[in-house]
Amino acid sequence: MQAFANTERQNQTTVSEFIxxxxxxxxxLHILLFLxxxxxxxTTITGNLLIxxxxxxxxxxxxxxxxxxxxLSFLESCYSSTIxxxxxxxxxxxxxxxxxxxxxxxxxxFSCLGGSECYLLSVMSYDRYLAVCKPLHxxxxxxxxxxxxxxxxxWVSGVLVGTSITVSVSQLSFCGxxxxxxxLCDLSPVIKExxxxxxxxVEMSAxxxxxxxxxxxxxxxxxxxxxxxxxxxxxxxxxxxxxxxxTCSSHLTVVALFYGTLMLVxxxxxxxxxxxxxxxxxLFYTVLTPMVNPxxxxxxxxxxxxxxxxxxxxxxxxxxxxxxxF
Numbered sequence: 001m002q003a004f005a006n007t008e009r010q011n012q013t014t015v016s017e018f019i020x021x022x023x024x025x026x027x028x029l030h031i032l033l034f035l036x037x038x039x040x041x042x043t044t045i046t047g048n049l050l051i052x053x054x055x056x057x058x059x060x061x062x063x064x065x066x067x068x069x070x071x072l073s074f075l076e077s078c079y080s081s082t083i084x085x086x087x088x089x090x091x092x093x094x095x096x097x098x099x100x101x102x103x104x105x106x107x108x109x110f111s112c113l114g115g116s117e118c119y120l121l122s123v124m125s126y127d128r129y130l131a132v133c134k135p136l137h138x139x140x141x142x143x144x145x146x147x148x149x150x151x152x153x154x155w156v157s158g159v160l161v162g163t164s165i166t167v168s169v170s171q172l173s174f175c176g177x178x179x180x181x182x183x184l185c186d187l188s189p190v191i192k193e194x195x196x197x198x199x200x201x202v203e204m205s206a207x208x209x210x211x212x213x214x215x216x217x218x219x220x221x222x223x224x225x226x227x228x229x230x231x232x233x234x235x236x237x238x239x240x241x242x243x244x245x246x247t248c249s250s251h252l253t254v255v256a257l258f259y260g261t262l263m264l265v266x267x268x269x270x271x272x273x274x275x276x277x278x279x280x281x282x283l284f285y286t287v288l289t290p291m292v293n294p295x296x297x298x299x300x301x302x303x304x305x306x307x308x309x310x311x312x313x314x315x316x317x318x319x320x321x322x323x324x325x326f
Contacts, residue, residue, distance in 0.1 A: 116158025
């Protein structure tokens with residue numbers, strides 16, 4: 001029956017463009033949704049690029065932890081810029097048609113950045129593990145060379161997983177209906193709803209690539225925090241425990257939010273009734289996580305707040321000096 005269904009679909013006309021439904025079921029809220037996501041996008045870009053700027057310019061932040069945080073913030077800016085501008089355009093113009101090329105290019109970038117984020121979060125957890133569990137050897141182990149190598153591995157791994165999955169999916173044929181009930185060209189709706197090819201090999205390939213490139217960093221992140229929590233509870237003084245945990249709590253919050261919602265979306269059973277729920281949950285790791293990262297790190301991190309205050313003070317002094325010179 002499956003082979004017959006695939007043959008029947010292959011006899012249909014091949015489509016050259018897709019229709020992203022987005023939030024088409026809420027037409028009366030498009031303007032409100034546009035303003036809501038516009039605020040999120042501006043906040044995301046401003047917050048993340050501000051962290052990148054602070055890490056690059058403030059001497060006190062030239063440490064491994066903030067080097068990786070700067071990488072994460074830059075990644076989140078790119079991540080958000082891959083998804084939100086298209087979503088905002090669709091909400092404002094109500095133009096939901098997209099060519100196959102314009103569908104797969106953001107999908108490729110989105111996959112690369114998602115894979116890179118998985119590795120970068122694991123690298124940051126390893127950095128915190130060394131800082132808390134191996135404090136005497138931290139400076140020796142986590143030197144500038146290792147920081148660059150770990151960062152490069154994170155970005156290259158993301159490109160590899162994104163390229164592998166995109167190449168596999170691009171080999172498929174697509175026929176009617178060409179409607180994707182999502183706000184982006186995600187893997188599951190593209191394969192399940194509009195492909196008229198046999199998708200078993202592609203699904204298995206995507207599953208294998210995802211396991212190889214994302215499962216190890218997730219396991220490393222979990223193991224690192226198990227050791228961190230055990231070490232923190234062994235610290236005799238309450239002040240010492242609080243100080244040690246405060247260096248990790250921000251990162252742990254980001255990891256829980258990113259992986260928690262990601263797993264919910266991809267582990268929930270395939271069902272028409274759950275399609276809208278998955279779409280809402282996917283907003284957390286695609287839209288909200290990039291926005292809350294700078295908020296979490298800046299609000300819970302004294303060094304970042306001090307660096308921001310220093311920059312603001314310099315800007316105020318510079319502005320006053322410029323006005324007085326006139």
